[in-house]
Amino acid sequence: MTTATLDRPRVNTPEPFAPRPRPAQPAHVIRDDAEAVSVARRLAAEFGSESALRDRDGLLPLAELDAYSQSGLWGITVPKAYGGAGVSFATLADVIRIVAEGDSSIAQITQNHLALVGHIDLDGTPEQKEELFGLVLKGIRFGNAFSEKNSKNVAAFETTLVFDGDDVVINGQKFYTTGALLSHIVPIVAVDPVEGKGYVAFAERDAPGLTVHNDWSSFGQRTTASGSIQIANVRVPRSRLLPVAAFDRPTAAGAISQIIQAAIDAGIAAAAIAETIAFVRTRSRPWIDSGKETAAEDPFIISAIGDLTLRLHAAEALLERAGRAIDRALADPEESLVNAATVATAEAKVLTTEVAINASNKLFELAGTRSTLAEHNLDRHWRNARVHTLHDPVRWKYYHLGNYQLNGVHVPRHAWS
Template sequence: MTYIHRASIIKSDNESIEIARRLAREFAVEASHRDRERNLPVNEVEAFSASGLWGISVPRAFGGADVSVRTIADVFELISAADSSLGQIPQNHFATLERLRHDGTASQQDFFFSRALAGERFGNATAEPGDRLPSEHETRVHRGESGFVLSGRKVYSTGALFADWIPVAALDDDGLPVTAFVARHARGVEVIDDWSGFGQRTTASGQVRLDHVELDALQIVKRGRSGHIDAANAVSQLIHAAIDLGIGRAALDDTKRFLKELSHPARGSGATRAVEDPYTLRDIGSLTVDYHAAQALTARAAGLIDAARDEAARADVAAAIVATAEAKILTTQFALDAANKLFELAGTQSTLETHNLDRHWRNARTHTLHDSVRWKYHAVGQFALNELLCDPFTYAHPYSAIDE
C-alpha cells in the first residue's frame, strides 16, 4: 500500500517551538470568530498537522525528533493560548503515540509511528455513556474467522472527526483491555458532531458509533503489555495541564490589553488610568505569580516524566505521576482564576458580546472538568503521607487511563 507524505519532518526541540509560535500567531487571528460561530477549524487542523508538530514525539529509532516532554507541554501551551480548542484536538493523538511506546509491538510501532510522521492524525474513542469504568466498557473486539470485529459506542471523542485513525478503547474476548486502531472512513464507522458544550466549542467532541468494523491483528494493541506501571498517562495528563495553562495565559493577556486600551479606573481610586489602580496592580501581580508557579510546576513534572519515560524504576515513575497531579492542580486554579478575574479587573465593557472574552472562562471551566482535581489533592496527600501511589486505571484517580 502506498501512502502520501503530507507533513514536514521536524528535527529538534527548538524547531518545534519556533513553528508552534508561528502557528499560534496565525491561529489566534480568527479564534474568537470560530468560537462565536462554532466553526470547526478544518483548515487550521490541516495546517497544524502538516507543519510536522503532530509527529514530534515519535521516537528517534522510527525517524522522529523524540522531543522532550517539556517541549511538548510548551507547544500545547502556545497553541492553546491562541485557540484552546485547537490545543485540545491533538491531545489524544499525542497520548496515543505515547501509549504505543509502551504497548505496541515492533511492527505496530513501525507502522503507526510512520503514519504519524507522514501527517496522519489519531483521534479518540475512549469514554462511554454513563461514565463507566474501563473494566465495564461495552465496546468489544471479537475474533472472527478472518480477523477481528469491533462494535460499540463512544462519547466525548475529541479529535475523531478530524482523524485518519480512531484509537478505540475496548475489551477483547478474554475481557482484557485493548486499543483498536480503526480507519476513520472504514465501513461501520460513524462519527457524529453533536458536541454542544458551552466551552471548547470547536473540538467536535461528539460520538463515535462502531458497527461490526473489521480489523486485522496489526490494528489491535494490547494495553499494559509491559506488565508494570509507566509514565504514559502522566504525559497525557500533563498535556491537559498545558492546555489549561494556555487558557489562563490568554485570559491574563487579554486582561492586561483591556486595562491598557479600554478600561476605566475604579471610582474613588484616585487613579487617572486603569493601569494605575493599586488594587488592579495587586491582582495582576498575584495572577502573574500564579502563572509562573503553574508554569514552573508543569516544567518540573515534564522533567520528571522525561526521566521516567521509557525504562525506569517504579519510584521514578511514581514521582512523575504525582508531580503531574500537582501541576494539574495549579494550572486548573490559575486558568479559572485568570478567566474569572478578567471581568472584575477589566470592568463592565469586558462583558460586551463584541469582545467575546467570556470564551476564556467557558473554555477554562469546560476543559478543567476533564477529570476531578479534588482527587488529585487526595492522591498527592496519599503519596506524601503514606508513600502510596493510587491505582492509575480507575476514574476515582487523577491519573486515569480514561483520556478524552
C-alpha cells in the first residue's frame, strides 16, 4: 500500500467523488474456510500497517478496498451451488474479526455487502441469485442505501418506489450509507406506498439521479465514508428488485447482520489490547511505587492485561458459538433454531461491545500519559469502539435475553436485534 498522502482522496470533503471503476480482472475465488482465514490474516497485516495514518489524515482506503474485494473474501458466503465457498458463519465472524483488528473501518465497509449476500440467498429468485452471486464472485462490491437520518426510527423508511413498466423509480434520502461511496452497486431500501411493502433495489453506482456524498464526519470509524445519498427518480430494472421478506418468517437474516457487527467490535478490542501490550513493553515507565524496573513487571498492569485477554477470549468464543447457531438455523429455519441463533448472536454482541469499549479505554490507563500523544494516534481505537458499538444498543439486548430466559419470549427478528 502506498504511503503517499497528497494525492489520495480524503473523507468528508465537498469535492465530487466519481464512482470507482469496476475491477479489470475477476476476483480470486476462495474455495474453503481455511483459505478464507489465511487470506484474512495476510490482508489484516497489510491494512494494519497504515491504519493509524489513514485515520489521522482521513484517507479513503481505495487501494486497500480493491485488494480486499479482489482477494475473494467478499464472496465467501456465496453458496457452493452458485460457485462460492459457502463458509461457516463461525468462519465469517473470524474473518471479519481478523480484518477489523487490522483496520476496523475497512472491515465495516464489508458489513452491508455480506448481509445483502445473505438476503439474496433468502429472498432472491433463482435467476437473481445466478446474476447477483455471479457479480459478487467477480469482485463487484455492494454498498448500501438503507438507513435514514430523519425518519421516526431505523425501520421507518420514507424512501419510496413506483412501478413503471420494466423498471421501478425511486425517490428519497439516505444516511449512514457505509460502503456506498466506494461501491459498484448501491442496493436501496424503498417502500411501495400503495401496498406498504419494502424492497431492496440494486442500483448501479453511476445511475442517473443517484448522488453519493462524501460527508461522513463522525469522530470514529472515520474512513468508512458512511455519508449520505440523494435519490432523485433513480431507475432500477424490476429484475433487480428483491422483497424484504426474510424478517416475515423464521430466518437467520437478523443474526447474520448482527454477527458481523459483533465481529468488528471484537477486532477493535483485539487491536487495542495488542497496542497496549506493545506500548507497555517498549515505551511505558514503571510506576514509582512498584519497585519494578519495567512497566511490564507491574503486578497491577499484568493483572489488568490478564483480565482483558480473558474477556476478549470469552467474546471470541461466543462469536464462534453464534456462528455455529446461525449455520444450524440456515440449514433448518425452524422457529426455535432461528431464535437460538438470534439469542447466541445477541450474547456475543453484548460481550464484544463491552470488551471493545473497556480495552480501548484501559489502553491509556495501563500505557500511561505518553500513550495519549498525537503521534501515536492510539485514541482511534476508543473512538472506533465508541462509535461502532452505538450501531445496536446493547441495553435492549440485555432486556431481550432476559425476557427470553425468564418469560420464554423470543427475541425480535430484525437486523438490529
